[in-house]
Amino acid sequence: MKDYVVIGSGIIGSLITRELSKYPVSVLVIDKENDIASHQTIANSAIIHAGHDPKPGSLKARLCVEGNRLYDTLEKELDISLLRTGAYVVAHTPEEETMLQALFDRALINGVLGAYFLSGDEARKVEPRLTDTITKVLSLPSTKVTFPWEVAINAISNSIKNGAEFKRNAQVVSIDVKSDHFVLHLKNGSSIETKHVINASGVNSDLIAKMIEEKPEFEIKPRKGEYFVLDRKAVGLFNHVIYPLPTKAGKGVLIVPQTHGNILLGPTSYDVMNREDESTTREGMKYIKEQLKSLSNQIPYDMIIRNFAGVRATSTYEDFYIQESKVHPGFYHVAGIDSPGLTAAPAIAKYVVEEVIKINLPKKPNFNPIHKNIPLFHTLTESEKQTEIKKHPKHGHLVCKCEKVTEQDILNAIHSPTGNDTIKGIKKRARAGAGLCQGGYCESEVLKIIGRETNKKPTEVNYYAEHTPILVKETKTK
Numbered sequence: 001m002k003d004y005v006v007i008g009s010g011i012i013g014s015l016i017t018r019e020l021s022k023y024p025v026s027v028l029v030i031d032k033e034n035d036i037a038s039h040q041t042i043a044n045s046a047i048i049h050a051g052h053d054p055k056p057g058s059l060k061a062r063l064c065v066e067g068n069r070l071y072d073t074l075e076k077e078l079d080i081s082l083l084r085t086g087a088y089v090v091a092h093t094p095e096e097e098t099m100l101q102a103l104f105d106r107a108l109i110n111g112v113l114g115a116y117f118l119s120g121d122e123a124r125k126v127e128p129r130l131t132d133t134i135t136k137v138l139s140l141p142s143t144k145v146t147f148p149w150e151v152a153i154n155a156i157s158n159s160i161k162n163g164a165e166f167k168r169n170a171q172v173v174s175i176d177v178k179s180d181h182f183v184l185h186l187k188n189g190s191s192i193e194t195k196h197v198i199n200a201s202g203v204n205s206d207l208i209a210k211m212i213e214e215k216p217e218f219e220i221k222p223r224k225g226e227y228f229v230l231d232r233k234a235v236g237l238f239n240h241v242i243y244p245l246p247t248k249a250g251k252g253v254l255i256v257p258q259t260h261g262n263i264l265l266g267p268t269s270y271d272v273m274n275r276e277d278e279s280t281t282r283e284g285m286k287y288i289k290e291q292l293k294s295l296s297n298q299i300p301y302d303m304i305i306r307n308f309a310g311v312r313a314t315s316t317y318e319d320f321y322i323q324e325s326k327v328h329p330g331f332y333h334v335a336g337i338d339s340p341g342l343t344a345a346p347a348i349a350k351y352v353v354e355e356v357i358k359i360n361l362p363k364k365p366n367f368n369p370i371h372k373n374i375p376l377f378h379t380l381t382e383s384e385k386q387t388e389i390k391k392h393p394k395h396g397h398l399v400c401k402c403e404k405v406t407e408q409d410i411l412n413a414i415h416s417p418t419g420n421d422t423i424k425g426i427k428k429r430a431r432a433g434a435g436l437c438q439g440g441y442c443e444s445e446v447l448k449i450i451g452r453e454t455n456k457k458p459t460e461v462n463y464y465a466e467h468t469p470i471l472v473k474e475t476k477t478k
């Protein structure tokens with residue numbers, strides 16, 4: 001019997017798991033997918049928002065501003081990537097300038113520090129590719145950008161070091177409520193008993209809630225967001241996150257520099273029926289280009305290397321829904337976590353454990369908050385490379401030429417405690433296949449390495465989930 005089971009290993013479930021691992025309780029985080037961070041957490045803008053946009057007094061406002069600050073601590077403790085870009089919100093007309101002033105006032109009420117105005121010309125001196133129709137800019141220096149799935153993976157690695165467990169391919173299909181515990185039934189026929197459950201299952205959080213409650217107080221209305229990705233050679237073309245003015249539909253189509261030098265363009269925002277429809281559309285791509293004209297006329301669309309989409313867990317409840325079940329105490333919903341959920345995640349984790357669960361235990365004296373990444377070879381200095389290559393000669397074999405990923409980097413990604421044995425899992429961790437050729441060159445090599453390391457035939461190596469092989473059968477025999 002576990003003390004706590006967390007359903008979902010996105011950014012929310014992973015940081016809650018880490019928060020719980022500070023206490024003397026048993027914690028298991030489970031996910032239906034084969035890897036950590038497979039849905040919203042891998043398909044978003046990666047912005048750590050300042051907190052200028054959420055409605056004052058809401059949980060979204062409070063936890064966004066707190067979360068933004070907590071990322072500085074996570075950077076030190078979990079060795080995560082953080083790019084301190086700052087952000088510009090732009091206005092073109094006197095009416096828009098009035099809206100910009102209202103946004104500034106909202107930022108002040110929400111506790112955002114350091115916001116100030118620039119004229120269009122002042123902003124163009126810093127970001128010369130902004131359109132010349134921009135008349136005024138709200139600068140939000142506390143805005144940052146992170147590498148979202150690295151945060152989730154590192155949080156779970158650190159939780160494991162502190163005694164927590166992670167189980168993949170564990171889809172909850174039904175739940176029995178007993179007098180003093182819950183039984184989670186999984187798709188593979190097994191079951192898990194636990195005293196408490198945290199429902200951090202993203203777009204499925206209402207479906208999980210319906211497994212124990214007849215009428216949950218929230219329903220998920222999935223909203224898709226599509227993007228273009230520019231090659232990392234675009235680094236420096238824009239150095240700030242550039243926002244238009246927000247509307248009811250969200251923060252609009254943005255320009256977002258990424259931690260590895262790429263630039264994201266997007267997202268769209270429209271309702272979809274299918275919660276996991278992460279496909280892109282011709283209309284979406286057209287819409288992004290159309291909307292970006294108001295931000296810049298100098299976007300190098302010839303540098304696009306791919307597009308992708310994510311689906312937001314937007315809910316009928318206006319705010320984040322973070323509450324203990326009113327029907328079955330001990331079951332906690334962390335639901336409707338759409339934007340700014342990535343930003344708020346570290347604050348949500350603390351809020352859940354300290355203010356919703358109200359855990360009444362002393363923290364473990366031996367909790368170790370530190371996680372250290374094994375650095376990728378290309379990030380080392382020349383002398384570090386010389387030392388490292390003597391210890392690990394497989395760094396001498398360059399597998400992904402675009403992102404300069406070595407065979408040893410891939411071995412590290414496969415064999416770490418939260419490693420993965422799929423093509424996408426290796427791309428997430430070592431970035432093999434994340435560059436200009438999108439794996440065209442290295443994917444077959446990565447597949448061979450995974451097969452060799454995990455004793456699988458090439459036809460058994462999966463692309464991302466169970467039963468997703470790239471190679472279906474042998475076409476040539478010796």
Ligand SMILES: Cc1cc2nc3c(=O)[nH]c(=O)nc-3n(C[C@H](O)[C@H](O)[C@H](O)COP(=O)(O)OP(=O)(O)OC[C@H]3O[C@@H](n4cnc5c(N)ncnc54)[C@H](O)[C@@H]3O)c2cc1C
Nearest residue numbers: 008010012032040041044045047172202225340341342343
């Ligand atoms: C297009 C887009 C742009 C965004 N941009 C930003 C941004 O720039 N800044 C920001 O702060 N926020 C942003 N967000 C919001 C942010 O990404 C989310 O709030 C955050 O990732 C939510 O994390 P999560 O862990 O709740 O959900 P997820 O990452 O979706 O994780 C939920 C997990 O639950 C698992 N699961 C589901 N059902 C089951 C089941 N039955 N059994 C077991 N496991 C299950 C899933 O496999 C999944 O791994 C954006 C979101 C989107 C979609």
